[in-house]
Amino acid sequence: MAKKPAPDSTRRSEKSRRAIYAAALALVSETGYAKTTIEGIAARAGVGKQTIYRWWSSxxxxxxxxxLDLGEQAAERAGQSGQETYGIPDTGDLAADLKQVLRATVDELLDPAFEAPARALTAEGFVNEEVGREFVAKLLEPQLQLYVQRLRSAQETGAVRPDVDPRIALELFVSPLAQRWLQHTGPITHAYTDTLVDYALYGLAPR
Known part of the structure; x- marks a missing residue:
């Protein structure tokens, strides 16, 4: 009598992990961070609480x-369609490169699958110091460092003054976009971020 193949625990674990990711993002989007619980995530994902606590502490x-996985999945889809998957392009044209990545950021911010959990986590980060630190360290700062690297590359080619601090300079176009998105002070569009780049790189004085 032929033996049945043993269950693939790796595949089962990955399926559970995916279900937990989806449940967590859905719940935080629907109810906010404070009302999202491990119990609720487990119930929505169809797993036991002990499964979650085996992999995560909170x-x-x-x-x-x-x-993070949501961003990685988006990058993978972009790669499959031939788009830039990670980082900021370095074509030698700093303005064009910044405009390209900021346009992609606008598209992401306007994607409901991304926007709802992003708003919930960002809002919680303002009132919960621990979550705020984790959000910055794991999600925000790694992305900002990509801008730092691109601006340093531009300094090496003479496109940016050598005395400019890249970490401060990136805030000229990243921070206004974040503020407008968070506070709904105006529409966020490709034209808007293109203008931010132009103002940041060329200033407000007559040319």
Missing amino acids: KADVLLEAF
């Missing part, structure tokens, strides 16, 4: 990892 860890 709901913050679950949500941050789920959010």
Whole structure:
């Protein structure tokens, strides 16, 4: 009598992990961070609480990892369609490169699958210092460092003054976009971020 193949625990674990990611992002989007619980995530994902606690120590860890995975999945889809998958392009044209990546950021911010959990986690980061630190360290700062690298590359080619601090300079176009998105002070569009880049690189004085 032929033996049945043993269950693939790796595949089962990955399926559970995916279900937990989806449940966590859905719940935080629907109810906010404060009302999202490990119990609720487990119930929505169809797993036991012990499964979640085996992999993560808190709901913050679950949500941050789920959010990171969301970005990785988007990057993978972009790669499959031939788009830039990670980082900021370096074509030699700094303005064009910055405009390209900021346009992609606008598209991401306007994607409901990304926007709802991003708003929930960002809002919680303002009132919960621990979550805020984790959000910055794991999600925000690695992205900002990509801008730092691109601006340093531009300094090497003479496109940016050598005395400019890249970490401060990037805030000229990243921070206004973030503020407008968070506070709904105006529409966020490709034209808007293109203008931010022009103002940041060329200033406000007559040319």
